[in-house]
Amino acid sequence: MKTKIEAKNIDVFYGDFQALRNINMQFEENAVTALIGPSGCGKSTYLRLFNRMNDYIDSFNMNGEIVIDGKNIYEKNVLVDELRKGIGMVFQKPNPFPKSIFENVSYGLKIQGIKDKDFLNRRVRKALEQSALWDEVKNDLDKSALALSGGQQQRLCIARTLAVEPKILLMDEPTSALDPIATAKVEELIHQLKEKYTIIIVTHNMQQASRISDFTAFFYMGDLIEYDKTDTIFTKPKNERTQNYITGRFG
Amino acid sequence: MTNSTKNRIKDRIFNFIGIFATLIGIIILGFFIGSILYDGLTRIDWDFLNSLPSRKAEKAGILTAWSGSLWIVIFTFLVVVPLGIAAGIYLEEYGDKSKLSSLLEVNISNLAGVPSVIYGLLGLEIFVRLMNLGSSILAGSFTLALLVLPIIIVATREALKAVPPSIRAASYGLGATKWQTVWYQILPAAGGGILTGVILAISRAVGETAPLIVIGALAYVPFTPSSPMDEFTVLPIQIFNWISRPQHEFTINAAAAIIILLIITFIMNGIAVYFRNKWQKKINW
Numbered sequence: 001m002k003t004k005i006e007a008k009n010i011d012v013f014y015g016d017f018q019a020l021r022n023i024n025m026q027f028e029e030n031a032v033t034a035l036i037g038p039s040g041c042g043k044s045t046y047l048r049l050f051n052r053m054n055d056y057i058d059s060f061n062m063n064g065e066i067v068i069d070g071k072n073i074y075e076k077n078v079l080v081d082e083l084r085k086g087i088g089m090v091f092q093k094p095n096p097f098p099k100s101i102f103e104n105v106s107y108g109l110k111i112q113g114i115k116d117k118d119f120l121n122r123r124v125r126k127a128l129e130q131s132a133l134w135d136e137v138k139n140d141l142d143k144s145a146l147a148l149s150g151g152q153q154q155r156l157c158i159a160r161t162l163a164v165e166p167k168i169l170l171m172d173e174p175t176s177a178l179d180p181i182a183t184a185k186v187e188e189l190i191h192q193l194k195e196k197y198t199i200i201i202v203t204h205n206m207q208q209a210s211r212i213s214d215f216t217a218f219f220y221m222g223d224l225i226e227y228d229k230t231d232t233i234f235t236k237p238k239n240e241r242t243q244n245y246i247t248g249r250f251g
Numbered sequence: 252m253t254n255s256t257k258n259r260i261k262d263r264i265f266n267f268i269g270i271f272a273t274l275i276g277i278i279i280l281g282f283f284i285g286s287i288l289y290d291g292l293t294r295i296d297w298d299f300l301n302s303l304p305s306r307k308a309e310k311a312g313i314l315t316a317w318s319g320s321l322w323i324v325i326f327t328f329l330v331v332v333p334l335g336i337a338a339g340i341y342l343e344e345y346g347d348k349s350k351l352s353s354l355l356e357v358n359i360s361n362l363a364g365v366p367s368v369i370y371g372l373l374g375l376e377i378f379v380r381l382m383n384l385g386s387s388i389l390a391g392s393f394t395l396a397l398l399v400l401p402i403i404i405v406a407t408r409e410a411l412k413a414v415p416p417s418i419r420a421a422s423y424g425l426g427a428t429k430w431q432t433v434w435y436q437i438l439p440a441a442g443g444g445i446l447t448g449v450i451l452a453i454s455r456a457v458g459e460t461a462p463l464i465v466i467g468a469l470a471y472v473p474f475t476p477s478s479p480m481d482e483f484t485v486l487p488i489q490i491f492n493w494i495s496r497p498q499h500e501f502t503i504n505a506a507a508a509i510i511i512l513l514i515i516t517f518i519m520n521g522i523a524v525y526f527r528n529k530w531q532k533k534i535n536w
Contacts, residue, residue, distance in 0.1 A: 091421065095415075
């Protein structure tokens with residue numbers, strides 16, 4: 001197994017508040033890593049470090065390095081928009097653009113300057129097939145994305161991310177706004193995507209973490225408490241707090 | 252009398268005061284419009300719209316006035332729309348939260364409250380004299396552009412603010428630059444609000460009189476402008492001029508011109524409302 005992403009000595013501050021404390025972690029390529037922990041434990045903040053989405057928060061401040069493919073992405077000469085083309089992100093709530101389905105999925109390619117209609121058509125179709133949405137929308141590609149149901153919108157957002165073929169997928173509670181059927185579809189999708197992508201997923205759902213992830217990291221109050229193979233975390237955790245959390249005794 | 256009866260009477264009294272306060276503006280406006288229509292409606296015909304000004308009231312028309320207004324509106328629009336929208340985008344999307352930008356913000360809000368005659372003096376000094384434009388359409392347009400600039404900036408910022416942050420996040424997340432995000436996602440989503448602001452600003456410019464008088468726009472211009480460097484008059488100045496004459500016939504002319512001016516403003520405001528509603532229907536977050 002190969003290390004894709006490495007977090008070294010990460011401290012994160014929002015003003016005076018320390019959101020993450022000395023995090024060191026390695027993420028394996030083509031694996032799903034789940035980040036779990038109670039609300040406010042810093043896991044979403046942590047996830048957003050990997051594509052530098054925290055940069056827009058005024059009070060945000062950090063120490064340490066995030067190394068992807070051997071390169072620290074917080075170095076001064078890194079072009080953030082170029083970096084993000086290789087790292088897709090799926091958000092908690094579906095956030096389609098108020099445009100057509102086709103325009104939503106092709107947007108990431110359009111901003112890279114790709115205009116070839118055939119190429120765009122192929123990529124849009126492929127992305128929608130990957131996200132298991134093609135059959136439902138293939139005749140309505142010109143319709144507004146806002147007319148889709150919540151579950152379809154979230155799969156559209158995943159398709160939008162896949163269309164640019166990133167290497168890494170960051171997912172911030174992608175199924176928290178979905179019903180069980182839509183959730184199952186998205187989980188199935190994550191399972192298939194693992195072959196090609198390195199996936200990091202934040203989730204509040206213990207069953208989900210145990211179903212879809214290879215590795216699980218448990219965060220509590222800004223500290224990384226335990227990080228191991230998912231099997232180990234859920235069957236014989238070493239730390240008592242991890243045990244209490246996954247068995248639902250707190251959190 | 253018990254306390255509760257007292258309170259109920261107070262309630263009643265305030266109710267009447269409220270109705271009175273609400274209706275008084277409408278009643279006065281209704282009375283005003285009624286009297287204008289009574290005086291001026293019969294004066295409006297094709298000749299009135301198509302005649303040059305004259306010393307004889309029955310021969311005088313508003314051709315130079317409305318064509319001057321049209322020139323002024325077009326040039327004001329060309330100047331103020333790109334400037335106002337660009338400034339709004341900068342302040343909302345690019346400007347950091349430094350002391351400089353908060354200073355800029357306070358000043359722009361203050362500018363919106365400066366009396367329009369002050370803008371006239373500014374225009375007179377800078378555009379008419381310093382830039383040597385004379386009392387031309389260009390000088391008038393620049394002056395009015397300054398006057399309505401804050402309206403467009405504020406409207407643009409409000410419209411941009413109303414676009415949900417999740418749209419920005421989605422666009423940035425795909426590797427879009429700031430400009431791509433603004434151009435492809437935020438501006439189209441904010442278009443309705445910006446357009447409304449633009450139309451309201453322009454309809455304000457159509458009705459402005461004081462700054463144009465200060466920069467030397469004349470009521471008697473015996474020709475229609477043919478270039479932006481020509482002298483000009485506009486509808487409000489023509490109205491002002493006619494009303495200040497002693498002959499009753501000119502007062503009737505003024506009433507007729509007021510009707511035309513009101514129609515133009517109502518149409519523009521109507522368009523603004525129409526676009527706002529249409530846009531709101533299209534984008535329903």
